[in-house]
Amino acid sequence: GQNIDQPTEMTATEGAIVQINCTYQTSGFNGLFWYQQHAGEAPTFLSYNVLDGLEEKGRFSSFLSRSKGYSYLLLKELQMKDSASYLCAVTDSNYQLIWGAGTKLIIKP
Amino acid sequence: GAGVSQSPRYKVAKRGQDVALRCDPISGHVSLFWYQQALGQGPEFLTYFQNEAQLDKSGLPSDRFFAERPEGSVSTLKIQRTQQEDSAVYLCASSLAPTGANTGELFFGEGSRLTVL
Numbered sequence: 001g002q003n004i005d006q007p008t009e010m011t012a013t014e015g016a017i018v019q020i021n022c023t024y025q026t027s028g029f030n031g032l033f034w035y036q037q038h039a040g041e042a043p044t045f046l047s048y049n050v051l052d053g054l055e056e057k058g059r060f061s062s063f064l065s066r067s068k069g070y071s072y073l074l075l076k077e078l079q080m081k082d083s084a085s086y087l088c089a090v091t092d093s094n095y096q097l098i099w100g101a102g103t104k105l106i107i108k109p
Numbered sequence: 110g111a112g113v114s115q116s117p118r119y120k121v122a123k124r125g126q127d128v129a130l131r132c133d134p135i136s137g138h139v140s141l142f143w144y145q146q147a148l149g150q151g152p153e154f155l156t157y158f159q160n161e162a163q164l165d166k167s168g169l170p171s172d173r174f175f176a177e178r179p180e181g182s183v184s185t186l187k188i189q190r191t192q193q194e195d196s197a198v199y200l201c202a203s204s205l206a207p208t209g210a211n212t213g214e215l216f217f218g219e220g221s222r223l224t225v226l
Contacts, residue, residue: 004151033214042113042200042217043152087151096165097142097215099151 002026004100006088011106012078020073020086020103028093034062034073035087037102043087046073075105083107111135113218115201121224122191130186130221132201140204142215143176143186145197152200158184159207191225198222 003025012018024032031050035043049055049064049071061074073086085102092098114133122128134141139160144152145168154168160181169176173192178184188195199222202215 042219043215044217045214048214089151096154096157099144099153101149101151104149 002092002098004088004090004098006086006100006103008101009104009106011108012075014078014080014107014109016078017074017076018078018105020075020088020105022071022073022088022100024069024071024088024090024098024100026090026092026098029066030091030093030095032062032064032071032091033087033089033097034060034071035089036084037087038084046086078107080107080109113201113203113216115199115218115221117221118219119222119224121226123226124192125190126225127187127189128191128223130188130199130201130223132184132186132203132218134182134184134201134203135205135216136182138203138205138216139207141178141184142202142204143184144200144202145170146200146220147197155186155199188223191223193225196223196225 006022033048034046036046037043047062054063059076064071085104087102088100089097116131141158143155146152156176157165158178173189175187198220200220201218204215
């Protein structure tokens with residue numbers, strides 16, 4: 001079966017750095033997305049990785065290792081507004097998006 | 110409009126009622142997806158349209174669920190004889206390109222929260 005695993009919840013301190021991991025097992029791979037979802041709101045796009053390596057975009061970076069079926073989202077200089085759920089999603093060989101359950105990130109002052 | 114618009118935002122239905130949820134995607138977007146999201150979970154795929162063609166409906170949980178996009182723009186998700194387990198947020202997302210052409214970013218609507226009593 002197809003599976004996306006990510007931690008259920010993480011806690012971090014304002015101003016710090018946090019890394020949210022995602023491992024996947026899918027039938028084929030055509031890219032990995034990270035989305036941010038605030039409570040009661042729509043998911044919004046953060047990043048897309050299809051090749052191995054690190055993609056940096058401001059305070060957020062995303063890393064991919066296809067051989068390990070592994071990705072992480074790195075958030076630097078955490079702000080209170082970063083409190084949200086972070087969803088990992090993988091596009092399989094049929095170009096269907098398989099979603100993880102999301103990681104709820106709690107930022108404390 | 111500038112983004113994906115869904116209505117109603119909130120719907121309360123009595124068990125056995127039929128409901129219709131509307132999605133107005135970003136103008137010109139070819140791909141349209143419906144997802145079901147339970148509390149604390151990621152979105153679960155329901156169905157996919159490329160323009161007016163429903164190319165994948167493998168995620169629809171039962172024959173009580175029906176979706177259409179007759180003119181390749183606005184889409185409606187209809188749920189007949191609602192059950193309590195249908196209570197969830199129904200998300201619509203659109204993408205400029207057809208899937209397979211590229212794995213472009215999805216733009217989500219705010220969702221329709223359905224509560225079946």
